[in-house]
Amino acid sequence: MTRKIVHIDMDAFYASVELRENPQLKGLPVVVAWDSIRSVIVAASYEARKYGLRSAMSVRRARELCPHAIYIAPNFTLYRDVSRQVRGIFQRYTDRIEPLSLDEAYLDVTVNNKGIASATEVARRIQEDIFLETSLTASAGVAPNKFLAKIASDWNKPNGICVIPPSKVMSFLQDLPLEKIPGVGRVTLAKFHRLQMKTIADLRLRSEWELTHHFGRYGRRLYELARGIDLREVDTNQQSQQISTETT
Missing domain, CATH: 1.10.150.20 (5' to 3' exonuclease, C-terminal subdomain)
Structure with a gap:
């Protein structure tokens, strides 16, 4: 049986959570980081990315590229809470979940809890549930294996979906x-x-x-x-990695 794998990747997760909590900042270049030249960026909003800002970049460099960026200190307790909420949504559809970090996971929906035949439909419903319940968006990749699904989830960001059927691999x-x-x-x-x-x-x-x-x-x-072959199963025993930040 051909597997049906969905990779869900929350869009600019930490920055999006902060924008949800601070709606007056929407449309502005927001950076999640401690406001110190010795710090590194945890996440950048899509507006900030237009200036070349990205995660793991030094705040010193970010200030050069975008002097008017707004800095918000990370709140990992909040991010973990939202991540657990999203994980709960996944569990409605499948028990076969492999978290990669707080903001992304693989789901095997070949056989799913809702009995939905289409993996694309499962992905769409998950995206809808996430938005309705968290006001956040996620992108999804649907493919016959993990390698392809992860690539696909990045294809139509943000809030997009990309499907790679076996015949198109x-x-x-x-x-x-x-x-x-x-x-x-x-x-x-x-x-x-x-x-x-x-x-x-x-x-x-x-x-x-x-x-x-x-x-x-x-x-x-x-x-x-190179031939689209990836036999790895979704590892339900995988522990979610927590992204940490540090000052250099």
Whole structure:
């Protein structure tokens, strides 16, 4: 049976929660961080992102890019409470949930608590419930495996949905930039480029032996991902990671 996986990713979660609590700030560049040049950004609203601000950026750099940004100190107790509320919504639809952080999770809805045949419909209902009950938006990716669902959830942000049916997997991947592969950072991307690879199509031209030669055991996984293969199950025993912040 082909799996039906949904990846839910809350939109600018920490910043969106703060904007919900402070509606007078909507439309302004809001940054969740301690207002100190020695701090780093926890989250940035979409308005702040237009100036190049992003999570993990130093506040010093953020001030240079957007001097008029508004800083709000993080409230992780509130974020955890909202995250539990969202998790409760997930549990109405499926028991097979793998939290990745406070603001994202994989859901296996192949067989779901509502008996809904369409995974896309499940995702839409979850998005609607989240908005009705929290006033927050989430984006969703629907696909036959975790790898594809995670990529898809980022495709139509914010408050969007992207569906990759099994028949469209190869065409969807064809021109996908390699930096879109979850876990590929600057070092790996630079190595790809040195090997004259920029898209999944380029990666697919390489043999498993060649990829293993250059990337070790990770090469085998790259060979599979280039063909849309990801056999990992949704891990219901996975503990949700909590994103922490620190001052440098």
